[in-house]
Amino acid sequence: MASITIKDIAKMCGVGVTTVSRAINNHPDISEETKAMIMQVIKDNHYVPNNSARNLKRSVSKTIAVLIKGITNPFFNPMIQVFEREIQRKKYSFILQRVDEKQDEIEVAIELEKEKRLKGIVFLGGYFSHSKEKLDQLTVPFVLSTIGMTEEFDPNDYSSVSVDDVKESYKIVDYLCNEGHRKIAIITAPMDDVSIGKLRYEGYKKALKQHGIEYNERLVRPMREDIDSYSMENGYEVTKELLQSGEEFTAIYAVSDSLAIGACKAIFEAGLSVPEDYSVVGFDGLDISFYYNPSITTIKQPTEEIAQETIKILFDLIDKKITHAHKTFPGELVIRNSTKRLN
Amino acid sequence: MASITIKDIAKMCGVGVTTVSRAINNHPDISEETKAMIMQVIKDNHYVPNNSARNLKRSVSKTIAVLIKGITNPFFNPMIQVFEREIQRKKYSFILQRVDEKQDEIEVAIELEKEKRLKGIVFLGGYFSHSKEKLDQLTVPFVLSTIGMTEEFDPNDYSSVSVDDVKESYKIVDYLCNEGHRKIAIITAPMDDVSIGKLRYEGYKKALKQHGIEYNERLVRPMREDIDSYSMENGYEVTKELLQSGEEFTAIYAVSDSLAIGACKAIFEAGLSVPEDYSVVGFDGLDISFYYNPSITTIKQPTEEIAQETIKILFDLIDKKITHAHKTFPGELVIRNSTKRLN
Known part of the structure; x- marks a missing residue:
């Protein structure tokens, strides 16, 4: 079927092309009302913006990867939801990469870095027993989220978010x-x-x-x-x-x-x-x-808070506001029915 | 740190560059033993192949996306594992994209198609009530996996795998x-x-x-x-x-x-x-x-079988061996302890 262009949308809305572009790109200089009207017309007509600069920007240079070690752990589900939302809110695209228990996550990350030109990486869960030399091979900012690290690692070499x-x-x-x-x-x-x-x-x-x-x-x-x-x-x-x-x-x-x-x-x-x-x-x-x-x-x-802080630190690293950070959240002892007091 | 090249690896292994390349690319003309030796040396030296043709091939033109509707359903976990394994086995790269319950998965797919130049799409789970016109906007092969379709859809317009x-x-x-x-x-x-x-x-x-x-x-x-x-x-x-x-x-x-x-x-x-x-x-x-x-x-x-068949059909579509296919697997009634006979 013939493609609808941004000009067609502008005509249907009775506005200029710039206004349509502003609606699509969430530009502040457009009223919420006009934006809503334009987005509805875009939706009704199945228009997909394909401005090449925009595509280039999103696909080539602005991607965050989240690498998850181990697939069956439902613990990560609510965290992934937060990662996805926060990364998209920053107008980055988001790659979710599952790492097999036997795979080396740094190797996977290095490979992804080259293929997708990543801007940042979140390592989620699992074992983490790599050498400093190994970590140094990563050329983009990264955060270790809910990963326990032993004391031999120098805290200046990485960033982390987890409970104690x-x-x-x-x-x-x-x-x-x-x-x-x-x-x-x-x-x-x-x-x-x-x-x-x-x-x-x-x-x-x-x-x-x-x-x-x-x-x-x-x-x-x-x-x-x-x-x-x-x-x-x-x-x-x-x-x-x-x-x-x-x-x-x-x-x-x-x-x-x-x-x-x-x-x-x-x-x-x-x-x-x-x-x-x-x-x-x-x-x-x-x-x-x-x-x-x-x-x-x-x-x-506190999975949501941990996920949110992970993304905050990652973007602070990307924006060079910090060189590294470590944040520890408290957990909560929840007493339920699987335990009893012994006499 | 200075990058190790494929020549360095070849030298360390006492073989030619072609042999190293064959080991990396899983070429059939190399013994398992030689391959294992070379891969070990590659691993020990943290060498990451970065032949640009290979990267280009993998990142630009050979990607399969799996779009999952709804995030909290653990039903999909074993399926994702199979998708990942089978897609990587075919030397394609794999994108996992979660679709929000309120999002339109076809719009997400069209956007992804443009950004990542996909070769194929798996839609996994959720509602599917799109018009034929909407489906026609997808330009690459796709399979609907564990998605119930109503009768108004013409089975010639799509492929599917599920139970009845x-x-x-x-x-x-x-x-x-x-x-x-x-x-x-x-x-x-x-x-x-x-x-x-x-x-x-x-x-x-x-x-x-x-x-x-x-x-x-x-x-x-x-x-x-x-x-x-x-x-x-x-x-x-x-x-x-x-x-x-x-x-x-x-x-x-x-x-x-x-x-x-x-x-x-x-x-x-x-x-x-x-x-x-x-x-x-x-x-x-x-x-x-x-x-x-x-x-x-x-x-x-039978989640594993469903996932395997989904990928098989997708690659048959990509290879133009078929124009569409529908496969229905039987489920199994498993009687356990949550039910009792009434007298």
Whole structure:
């Protein structure tokens, strides 16, 4: 079908081409009323602006990529929504790139940088154990969002936004201890992993120590490496093994809500119940932690605020207002029905 | 840092530049062993191939976009994984574009076509009520995946892959009827919506009719439009209203598993239980339908097969092997613990 031009639209609206252009580009020098009228005519006539300068600007030089490690984690969903909205509001285009658990996200980022001429990168979730040399290969600004970093990294070399995983983890294990639990199993990351799972494990050890509880390594259960990490299935399989081991415990701390749900399922299948036989706590504050039966006691992360701050820092880096920044948000201990007080 | 070139890599490996190029491009004329050795050296040295022809080819002309309608639906997660793998296997690059519920996906697609010079498009989920004129504006091949289409569309105008939503929906309501339920509420799409929700509602009506059950419109509960559609929250709020209405019923058919979980939560909060007081069934076969307590009776969609077939048809269209295709997969009725037989 014949293409409609910007001139056709201007004619139909009874305005000049410049006014149509202003409406399309959200220019301040146009009334909301005129803009709404023009946008309606554009919509009714299926007109798609194809000013080449505009396309060039949007497609070639103004793209932000968000790289997500691990695909099955619903924790990222509300964050992606915020990223998308904020990036588009800045008139940048937005690429969502999922990184396989076995892939190297820096390699993926370097490849994307060349192909899409990125202006900035958000790394979301997952392990992050790259060398400084590796990070230095990135030529555009980047922010690590909800990624736990170990102390060996120089904070001057990167920017980050997250909760304090050690502190929040301490908070929920401290809660279990105060409820009288002393035999607390943990489902966490494998020991060779420096991700958030490791940091949450540090918080667990710290809380036990604070309460004078002896550390029992048979209650420390790493996720299985042949199953999606932090997933319901992983929590389910690990808890089945834990129950079969005959090791005594009264509570399970799973370092993600999805793991906690899998743990509950394994307990139900063994003919036992939560919290009567075992208390179970998670981490993250996913919607499902509220809807599950019983609802899951957890640490709620402020995902929207984290996502918004991530984008704010990224644009501050792009605009050279700052050289790096680190922001830590507090989590919230949400006490629900999956835990009980021991007498 | 100084860039490593393909010549450096060839030298380190003791092979020619052509061999390195073959390894990078997955050329068949190179042994797996040599390829593995070269890729290791490339990885160890952080070499990123930047042959401009290759970049041009990948970034400018060989991109497939997957447009997803609605962000919170975990149903799409396993499908995205397959799309990504299959598209990369074909040496195309992959753009994931989320479309807001209020956005027009065809407009988004047309815009993307111009900006990214797409080779093909997958539309995933959501409503699809565009005119033929609208579809004709798309200049590249596309496939509608897990999108219910009404009969007014000419099947020669598009390609599609999905389950038969009417038939599968009939199957699960028929199951409830055979278990003795005659007062079956449904949580479904608003009546002005022609999406899969509408088709599943058709299957519901058909099953009631088949079993000689009178249709009661007070048991037909549309999702709320101010909450994410097909979400747990929507099922929760709609079920709270249903319970408060005082209308009698023995079972709820929620047209997605997420809605079903929300329905269960509302029942628990009213101090009642599933399935003792109310049977609840869903649709989709999400992982959580197995892990929920009680596990949810549902129709399991073969998401991996649907995703694979979608990509197969898309590439057949791109390669001009076919002009259109429609493939329907059977769903599976999975009977779990959220339903009971009435006496």
